[in-house]
Structures are given as structure tokens and as C-alpha cells.
Amino acid sequence: MTSPVQAPPPPASVAPAASAPLQKAPAGRRLTALWDRLDDDDTQLFDVPGPRGRRRIVVATVVSLLVIAGFVAAAVHQFAARGQLDAAKWQLFGQWPVLKYLLTGLWATVEVTLVSGAIALPLGALLALARLARTPLLRIPATVYVEVLRAVPLLLLVYAFLFGLPGTGVRMSLFWMLVWPIVITNSAVFAEIFRAGVRAVPKGQSEAGAALGFGHWSTMRLIVLPQAIRQTAPALVSQLVRLLKDSTLGYVVSFPELLQSAKVLGEFNHTVIQSFLVVALVFVIVNVALAFSASRLERWLGGGSGRPNGTRGARAA
Numbered sequence: 001m002t003s004p005v006q007a008p009p010p011p012a013s014v015a016p017a018a019s020a021p022l023q024k025a026p027a028g029r030r031l032t033a034l035w036d037r038l039d040d041d042d043t044q045l046f047d048v049p050g051p052r053g054r055r056r057i058v059v060a061t062v063v064s065l066l067v068i069a070g071f072v073a074a075a076v077h078q079f080a081a082r083g084q085l086d087a088a089k090w091q092l093f094g095q096w097p098v099l100k101y102l103l104t105g106l107w108a109t110v111e112v113t114l115v116s117g118a119i120a121l122p123l124g125a126l127l128a129l130a131r132l133a134r135t136p137l138l139r140i141p142a143t144v145y146v147e148v149l150r151a152v153p154l155l156l157l158v159y160a161f162l163f164g165l166p167g168t169g170v171r172m173s174l175f176w177m178l179v180w181p182i183v184i185t186n187s188a189v190f191a192e193i194f195r196a197g198v199r200a201v202p203k204g205q206s207e208a209g210a211a212l213g214f215g216h217w218s219t220m221r222l223i224v225l226p227q228a229i230r231q232t233a234p235a236l237v238s239q240l241v242r243l244l245k246d247s248t249l250g251y252v253v254s255f256p257e258l259l260q261s262a263k264v265l266g267e268f269n270h271t272v273i274q275s276f277l278v279v280a281l282v283f284v285i286v287n288v289a290l291a292f293s294a295s296r297l298e299r300w301l302g303g304g305s306g307r308p309n310g311t312r313g314a315r316a317a
Contacts, residue, residue: 079273089274098265105261106282112175112247112257116182117240123183124190129220131195142191149188157181158252174255182246186239193235197228237294241287248283258282 049057079085092098130142158181165172172180201224209219229236250257256264262279266272 084273089271092269092271093274093278101265102258102261102279102282105256105258108250108255108261109244109247109257109259112179112182112250112255113240113244116179116186116247117243119179120183120186120190120243121236123187125194125225127187127191128194128198131191132198132220134216146188146191149184150192152185154181154185154246155249155252157184158249162253174250174253177253178247178250178255178257181249182243186243186246189239189242190236193232193239194228197232197235198224200231201227233297234294237290237297241290241294244286244290245283 076085083089093102127142127146130138131146133139133142158178161172161177161181165177198220205223205227206219209223214222247257248259251260251263254260258279262275263272266275269275
């Protein structure tokens with residue numbers, strides 16, 4: 001007669017995780033977690049690299065930074081050897097008349113940007129609606145305008161306004177001679193941004209508007225466009241940053257914007273390098289501020305991730 005099988009003894013009690021001493025994660029694991037957080041927004045663009053790929057990226061980044069630092073150090077050494085870093089050449093920018101002159105140029109740049117954006121944004125929205133229209137009388141001309149003007153260089157348009165219009169008897173100020181080429185080019189870009197935003201709105205939103213009894217344009221105005229603007233707001237702000245840089249072409253028409261002011265100041269005081277470096281720093285600060293605003297706007301709007309806002313839009317309608 002066989003004896004019954006004895007059950008194995010119960011395992012020793014394990015202390016709860018809360019009472020166990022906290023151990024710090026290894027440095028490699030912390031770096032991996034940080035990489036994963038940084039890569040959350042890029043997973044739709046490319047496959048997340050593995051450990052070997054990450055190490056290569058880190059090595060390439062470090063090497064690139066060292067090379068850039070070497071070039072910067074060599075440039076600073078050359079500037080110092082040629083006397084370009086002497087205090088006498090930089091004291092000029094601490095004087096109020098010079099600062100006032102540069103601030104006037106900065107305001108001219110901002111004014112061109114604001115006026116151009118105020119005209120190009122609504123014009124781009126109208127062009128986008130025309131491209132999305134059902135009638136060919138609106139869709140075909142808008143498509144031709146957008147596709148052609150996106151391919152034409154802005155500098156070519158500026159030269160056309162500078163040398164072509166006077167021959168036809170059309171006279172305009174330097175300000176508008178710079179603004180209109182920027183408006184013509186950027187309105188085509190804004191049109192594509194708006195059109196992409198409208199295309200990104202789920203088709204069910206238009207169907208919901210039709211079910212509520214709205215026509216095509218009422219559905220577009222009350223339901224689709226608010227969601228499209230919400231999704232494309234960061235891209236619109238980024239394009240405004242590009243528009244600010246486009247205003248530097250004012251030197252072609254001798255409009256006294258910031259870059260032209262730096263050129264005149266440098267040639268007058270024999271501080272061309274210093275003037276352009278100061279103006280470059282100003283542009284970097286302004287563009288970083290705009291980029292930070294775009295990032296804050298993107299977070300505030302939910303990143304334009306295309307989350308369904310149609311219910312709220314339909315209710316508001």
C-alpha cells in the first residue's frame with residue numbers, strides 16, 4: 001500500500017514590495033526610459049532604434065557636438081587674432097542711439113511680419129476652401145495658384161515687384177513692395193496647411209453636419225474648420241516663424257528692416273561682423289520665443305493629435 005503523496009511545504013512568506021528597500025535603477029535603464037519618453041512623438045516617423053542603434057546615435061551626437069565646438073573655437077580664435085573681439089568694437093552696441101536704431105529696424109521687421117501674416121492667413125484659408133470646393137470654377141484656379149506660387153522663389157517675386165512694376169506705371173512704397181511678395185508666397189503655403197487640416201478631420205464630422213441639416217459651407221464653417229484650425233495651429237505658428245525670416249529680404253528693396261539696419265550700421269562704423277553677429281543673436285532669440293510659443297500652443301491644444309472633437313463641434317453647431 002502506497003503512502004499518500006505529501007503536499008509540498010508552502011513557500012516562505014515574501015515580504016511586501018513596499019517594505020523592501022528601494023533600489024535605484026541602473027544608469028542604462030534610466031537612459032532607456034528617458035529615450036522612450038523622448039521618442040514618444042517620433043514613433044510615427046520611423047521605427048524606434050534598438051540598443052545598438054541608440055548607442056550609435058549617442059556616439060554620432062557627441063562627435064558632431066565636438067566637431068561643431070572645434071569649428072566655433074577656431075572661429076573665435078581667428079576673430080581674436082584679427083582684433084574682432086576687441087572691446088572697442090563692441091562698446092558701440094551699448095550706446096542708446098545705436099540700440100534705438102537697431103530697435104527701429106526690429107520693429108520694422110515685426111511690422112512686416114504682422115501685416116504679411118494678417119493678410120496671408122485669411123487669404124490662405126480662402127484658397128484652401130476654394131481648393132476644397134465642389135465647383136471647378138473655384139477649385140481649378142485655386143489649385144493652379146497654390147501649386148505655382150509654392151514653386152516660385154520669394155526672391156524672384158521681390159525682384160519682379162522691384163523692377164517689373166515701375167515699368168507698368170504702378171508705384172508703391174518700399175514697405176508694400178516687400179509685403180506683397182511675402183503675402184503671395186506664404187498664402188499658398190498657408191492654404192496647403194489649412195487644406196491638410198481639413199483633410200485630417202474625420203469624414204464622419206461632415207456626415208454628422210449633413211445629418212443635422214447643415215449645407216456644405218455651413219458644415220465647413222461650424223464643424224470642420226474649427227477642428228482643422230485646432231489641429232494646424234502649431235504648423236501655422238511655425239510658418240509665421242518662416243515668415244519672420246522672409247522679411248529679411250527687405251535688403252533687396254532697401255527697406256530698413258533689422259538686417260538692412262545692421263548692414264548700414266556695420267558699414268558706417270566698420271563693424272560689419274559685430275553688427276551681423278548681434279542681429280543674428282536677436283533673430284535667434286525671437287525665433288526661439290516663437291518656437292516656444294508654438295510648443296506651448298501645441299500642448300494647450302492637445303498637440304493636434306486629431307482626437308475626436310466632432311461631438312463638441314456638432315453640439316456647438
